[in-house]
Amino acid sequence: MTIYIPTLRPRIPNIFRPMDWLDELRFDSAGLIPVVAQERASGEVLMLAYANREALQSTLDSGLAHYYSRSRGSLWQKGETSGNVQHVEEVRLDCDGDALLYLVRQEGPACHTLERSCFFRAADARELVPAGHGGDMLSRLEQIVRERDETRPEGSYTTYLLEKGLDKILKKVGEEATEVVIAAKNQENAELRSEAADLLFHLVVLLRARGLPLAQVWKELDTRFGKASRIPAGSPAVDRAT
Numbered sequence: 001m002t003i004y005i006p007t008l009r010p011r012i013p014n015i016f017r018p019m020d021w022l023d024e025l026r027f028d029s030a031g032l033i034p035v036v037a038q039e040r041a042s043g044e045v046l047m048l049a050y051a052n053r054e055a056l057q058s059t060l061d062s063g064l065a066h067y068y069s070r071s072r073g074s075l076w077q078k079g080e081t082s083g084n085v086q087h088v089e090e091v092r093l094d095c096d097g098d099a100l101l102y103l104v105r106q107e108g109p110a111c112h113t114l115e116r117s118c119f120f121r122a123a124d125a126r127e128l129v130p131a132g133h134g135g136d137m138l139s140r141l142e143q144i145v146r147e148r149d150e151t152r153p154e155g156s157y158t159t160y161l162l163e164k165g166l167d168k169i170l171k172k173v174g175e176e177a178t179e180v181v182i183a184a185k186n187q188e189n190a191e192l193r194s195e196a197a198d199l200l201f202h203l204v205v206l207l208r209a210r211g212l213p214l215a216q217v218w219k220e221l222d223t224r225f226g227k228a229s230r231i232p233a234g235s236p237a238v239d240r241a242t
């Protein structure tokens with residue numbers, strides 16, 4: 001777990017005692033601080049709850065999200081009874097230290113209603129309507145493919161691909177990649193848009209078939225930021241920052 005702390009202005013430097021970032025937190029008059037939990041891989045916001053100092057300490061010690069229940073007046077570990085625990089991978093403080101962000105890997109649904117996120121309702125004028133997935137599109141696609149793989153619904157194209165096996169999926173990835181190349185030679189982008197969507201879909205199915213989570217692909221990309229350019233020698237001069 002890493003702790004990310006925004007640039008904090010040390011109050012008065014104290015050479016006798018190392019500054020503890022917990023001391024920078026501004027708990028409210030009841031000793032609580034709001035905590036937003038966000039799924040790290042997809043960016044989806046899962047829930048809002050409160051922590052006191054003890055809950056925060058338990059989170060830091062165990063790596064599992066702990067909160068303080070205002071209604072029960074007690075410390076609780078998320079998923080203690082349901083098993084839907086939150087693995088806290090990073091803790092962030094906001095600019096003025098009066099709110100926290102847990103970046104988590106959520107097991108099962110985060111909400112007690114068994115919805116993935118507590119924010120599953122959207123306000124539409126004066127009505128509430130079901131909210132769509134709050135994470136990024138590829139994570140959403142990965143989730144749908146995972147569900148199809150686990151349940152293998154009949155008539156689903158994903159089920160068909162997974163049951164045909166790796167060679168069939170590889171053939172499709174190859175075909176779709178070629179179709180992207182051909183479509184990109186057209187003036188209009190309509191075909192490219194459609195072929196790019198096909199390629200991404202088949203790539204996500206391939207990753208699922210090989211058991212490689214998208215999160216690991218993101219991690220790989222992340223290690224490349226800020227590295228020296230890998231543009232081969234002799235390439236035309238382009239923006240070398242990326």
Ligand SMILES: [Zn+2]
Nearest residue numbers: 111112113118
């Ligand atoms: Zn909820």
